[in-house]
Amino acid sequence: MSDIRIRIDNKTFALPNAADQRHHAIAELELVVHPHQFVCLVGPSGCGKTTLLNMIAGLDRHYDGRIDMGTAGKNPSIGYVFQNPRLLPWLSVRQNIEVVFQQAPPAALIDSLLDSMQLLDAQHQYPERLSLGMQRRVAIIRAFAIDPDILLMDEPFVSLDAPTARQVRSLLYSLWLKRPHTVLFVTHDLREAIALADRLIFLSPSPMRVISDIEVPIARDRRHDEAFTESFRQQLLQNHPEIGGLL
Template structure:
């Protein structure tokens, strides 16, 4: 897998089809993500983070600029975890994961995902019987099932209480360590970003631009130490005071 090269000079869209009001979402956004790098995009609500993920996924091709993924002859596999789990209510947990396969689903792979995400005992339940945290674990499992080259995650833990978010975050990270992918993870939670990422890209309000691009120097085995994460967060805000305005 080669680099993801993002160079967007302009992204504008109409606010309402019956008006001539336009919203300038992104301007002069230029950065590269390296293979198997875990990058968190941090910025205020409404700044265009979801729009950017949709453009990378190919769901929104209407912009000025280029997004190059891998070689021109390759078609990278992209997994997408949306803010809403988007589970099909008439399918069980296992069936919601199996649905991404055109052919017979690989039993052992799905068993391993269910086990790693602590869903094995719930695999025959329907979404309405699951907590929101469990639903989010199912959506993450579904995205990992296709073994994507790139995993896009749009605030996947939003609206979860703090203990549940920590649990799901740790399960995600454990799964990612076993099967590393290139990850672009959207959040406005700085502690969450520090706990997960190799690199933090801070984004301005729209039109979205990069404010800071910062490597996270904390060793992976220390990421579960909340004191260590908090110390780096405080240092980051002290050294880069403008960041606090983006959270």
């Protein structure tokens, strides 16, 4: 698998209450993502990050531009963790994970993922009986389990309380270290982005374009050290005043 090349010249939406007016969502956005890179897309709410992920996932094809996944001839497999968990309520936790496989689901892998997310006891429950935090973890396992070429994550920890978010974040990170994929992770929380990403892409309010593209040089084993990430954040805000206004 080679680089993912994204080039969106133009993306507009018809506004629901005024058919002749169009919302200009994305303009001249260019982005190249290397394989197995963890990229955080950081930008204000409503700037078009979810739209971009939907376009990459192939859910939205109405745009001018090209998205080249770097997997010539075949559709890349995509794991998508949506902003809401989007589990099928009529299937149990385990069935929700098994259903996304085209072939026979790998039982041992699913067991180990359930175990690492502390969901083994809940695997035969129906999602609506679980807390939101547990549902989000199931959605993350579902995306990880298929061993995707690209993992898309759209603010997967939003509306979780801080300790749960921290716990799920570190679980996610250790999972990713074991099985690295190309990750595009949308967030508007800079601390979260620094704790996770190899690379930060800052995006402007709509029409969305790339403002700055910054590597995060912190070693992987120092990421959980909050003092360290915090000092990087301060430094980042000082050196790049243009991103301060976005957050």
